[in-house]
Amino acid sequence: QAVVTQEPSLTVSPGGTVTLTCASSTGAVTSGHHPYWVQQRPGQAPTSLIYDTINRHSWTRARFSGSLLGGKAALTLSGAQPEDEADYYCLLVYSGIWVFGGGTKLTVL
Amino acid sequence: EVQLAESGGGLVQPGGSRRLSCVASGFTFSDSWMHWVRQGPGKGLVWVSQINTDGTTTTYADSVKGRFTISRDNAKNTLYLQMNSLRAEDTAVYFCVRLLSEWGQGTLLTVSS
Numbered sequence: 525q526a527v528v529t530q531e532p533s534l535t536v537s538p539g540g541t542v543t544l545t546c547a548s549s550t551g552a553v554t555s556g557h558h559p560y561w562v563q564q565r566p567g568q569a570p571t572s573l574i575y576d577t578i579n580r581h582s583w584t585r586a587r588f589s590g591s592l593l594g595g596k597a598a599l600t601l602s603g604a605q606p607e608d609e610a611d612y613y614c615l616l617v618y619s620g621i622w623v624f625g626g627g628t629k630l631t632v633l
Numbered sequence: 634e635v636q637l638a639e640s641g642g643g644l645v646q647p648g649g650s651r652r653l654s655c656v657a658s659g660f661t662f663s664d665s666w667m668h669w670v671r672q673g674p675g676k677g678l679v680w681v682s683q684i685n686t687d688g689t690t691t692t693y694a695d696s697v698k699g700r701f702t703i704s705r706d707n708a709k710n711t712l713y714l715q716m717n718s719l720r721a722e723d724t725a726v727y728f729c730v731r732l733l734s735e736w737g738q739g740t741l742l743t744v745s746s
Binding site for chain 1: 738
């Protein structure tokens with residue numbers, strides 16, 4: 525089974541910009557992996573932010589954007605807010621089998 | 634408003650069985666692919682299984698293949714996860730997820746003697 529790798533932790537200043545990445549053990553991440561990004565605040569159920577690489581849900585704040593960057597899926601947060609402090613997970617599909625990354629703990633400080 | 638209400642968690646002995654349910658409302662259940670995702674205590678999210686709209690196509694993570702069975706009853710707007718041969722490492726909160734986009738609050742399953 526493929527392994528999906530994310531940065532274990534990142535820190536961003538309030539109002540700052542940060543990019544989280546998602547790499548695949550099988551090679552470059554492409555749109556065919558249909559990358560998803562999921563946010564989980566402490567003590568809460570997860571919430572999906574991005575689907576199919578770049579698409580925001582109706583509830584996703586515009587400061588979150590998805591892309592492909594250097595062979596990885598990427599989630600960019602522009603203008604970080606204190607409430608963005610959370611764990612972020614990417615999710616990729618491999619022939620019908622979905623695999624989560626280990627998650628990135630984002631600190632806003 | 635989409636609502637997904639999981640139930641069926643609790644304490645189960647190793648080797649035992651349990652069926653989780655997820656009652657859906659606020660959308661056309663029969664039009665949606667559904668998933669189960671789990672999260673062990675203090676750990677990350679792990680995708681478990683998915684099922685297509687009419688229940689004819691299912692896929693599983695390697696860690697549960699042959700032990701877990703996903704199914705659905707579109708007449709009852711309900712998703713199921715039948716779990717057999719349970720192990721301690723199956724201890725987790727189990728989330729029902731619509732289209733990998735809308736999540737329930739989860740139900741806790743503890744496998745322990």
